[in-house]
Structure formats: C-alpha cells, structure tokens
Amino acid sequence: MLNQAVSRRYAQALFELAQEKGLLDQVSRELELVLQMIEADGYLRAFINDAVISPAQKREVLGRVLEGKVSPLVLHFLYVVVQKRRETYLPGIYRAFQDLANEALGxxxxxxxxxxxxxxxxxxxxxxxxxxxxxxxxxxxxxxxxxxxxxxxxxxxxxxxxxxxxxxxxxxxxxxxxxxxxxxxx
The missing domain is CATH 3.40.30 (Glutaredoxin)
Structure with a gap:
C-alpha cells in the first residue's frame, strides 16, 4: 500500500509538470524508454537499485546514460527520485503516470x-x-x-x-x- 501511495505521489507531480508544459506524450514515451533501458541492462538495474551507491553517483551515471535521450524534465525528475532514494518505485511511478496520462489524453x-x-x-x-x-x-x-x-x-x-x-x-x-x-x- 505504501508503495502505491509513494508511486502515485511522484507520478502525480510529474504528470502535473508534464501537462503544464504540454509534454504528456513525450514524457510518457521517455519514461517508458528509461524503464526499458533499466530492465534490459542487468548492470544498470543492479546499479540503480543498490542502496549502498550514493545518490550523487547515481545522478552522474544517469546523466551520462540518458543525456540527449530524454528531456531535461524527465532527467531532473529522475535526479529527484534518486536523491530521495525512491529508485525501486520507478516501475510503479511509471504505471501510475501512464494511468494519469491515458485518462487525460482519452x-x-x-x-x-x-x-x-x-x-x-x-x-x-x-x-x-x-x-x-x-x-x-x-x-x-x-x-x-x-x-x-x-x-x-x-x-x-x-x-x-x-x-x-x-x-x-x-x-x-x-x-x-x-x-x-x-x-x-x-
């Protein structure tokens, strides 16, 4: 239950920013790309979910891996997620964001x-x-x-x-x- 609440809270924040900037479709696609990259690369998945690795190190790697592939909005959102140590919630955040975006876009x-x-x-x-x-x-x-x-x-x-x-x-x-x-x- 806590997982869903945290995921929804982060998804809602990203949704509101993306909607405000008119980037719902783009942010949706970019989040999907990020999750696909993490799922496809066992090293990256282990790195992102490792609690011992500092948020600063994770930010640095995410910046190198995702620079130019996702918008600054998505990249900075991921930085916040990492800084707050909520990386394990990313799949739930993505699903909750998709639900909000799909509803808004019909x-x-x-x-x-x-x-x-x-x-x-x-x-x-x-x-x-x-x-x-x-x-x-x-x-x-x-x-x-x-x-x-x-x-x-x-x-x-x-x-x-x-x-x-x-x-x-x-x-x-x-x-x-x-x-x-x-x-x-x-």
Whole structure:
C-alpha cells in the first residue's frame, strides 16, 4: 500500500509538470524508454537499485546514460527520485503516470495476446472496432503467446475477451464431458 501511495505521489507531480508544459506524450514515451533501458541492462538495474551507491553517483551515471535521450524534465525528475532514494518505485511511478496520462489524453490501454505476431491489417481492424466500441483512442500492448494455438485474447481494463483456439477447445471438451455424463446418468 505504501508503495502505491509513494508511486502515485511522484507520478502525480510529474504528470502535473508534464501537462503544464504540454509534454504528456513525450514524457510518457521517455519514461517508458528509461524503464526499458533499466530492465534490459542487468548492470544498470543492479546499479540503480543498490542502496549502498550514493545518490550523487547515481545522478552522474544517469546523466551520462540518458543525456540527449530524454528531456531535461524527465532527467531532473529522475535526479529527484534518486536523491530521495525512491529508485525501486520507478516501475510503479511509471504505471501510475501512464494511468494519469491515458485518462487525460482519452487513451485506453489494451492488452492483446495472440499465438503469432499480429498482422498489420488485423491490428488496424481490431483498433478500429475497439475505438468505435470504447469511444477512446487505443494503445496496444501486444504479446505473443503460442500456447493460445490461434485467435486472440484481448483485455481492456477488467474486461477479458477470449477468442483463442485453446479456450474454444477447452469449452468443447467440457461440453463433451458434460454430455457424456448425462448419457451415463440417463
């Protein structure tokens, strides 16, 4: 609970600054880039999350690694996070910021899982249908999940639409078992 409160507080501060400067989209993309860089580089992740390393050393490294890749706003925000020793909250801060930015921009995040990478045309058709249904812009997060066999699983907030072959086969199996048990009972 404390983690969420801290993350929301920092995200709210960054959100207000970014909105005031008209940089919501840019800051959102830059925060995502920073987190991707930290996740992809085990050394950088360990360095950032190491409590023994001083904030000054972390600032220096962040400055070298991120200079020219992110705006001064994001860089200085990260300096504050490091100075206050809140580095471990960065993933939560990012998620909370994304929620605030998406709401302000009228965007809904949609998680799409498919057995194979989505074809461009399929993605466009799905996006058009979701925009018409939700009345908001759609931002996809795609994931390839071969265990689905085929079809799609789409999650919009708490709503799950499962059109995967795996689920269809499971349901068919359940109906067959159910009908067999009725025959045996009867």
């Amino acid at each position: 965007v809904v995040e949609v998680e799409v899982r498919s057995a194979v990478p989505l074809a461009e045309e399929t993605a466009r058709n799905l996006e058009a249908k979701l925009v018409a249904r939700l009345g908001k812009r759609v931002k996809f997060r795609t994931q390839v999940a071969p265990e689905l066999i085929g079809g799609l699983v789409v999650r919009v907030g708490d709503t799950l639409m499962d059109g995967s072959v795996r689920t269809r086969l499971r349901r068919m199996r359940e109906r067959l078992i159910s009908s067999q048990s009725k025959v045996i009972e009867g």
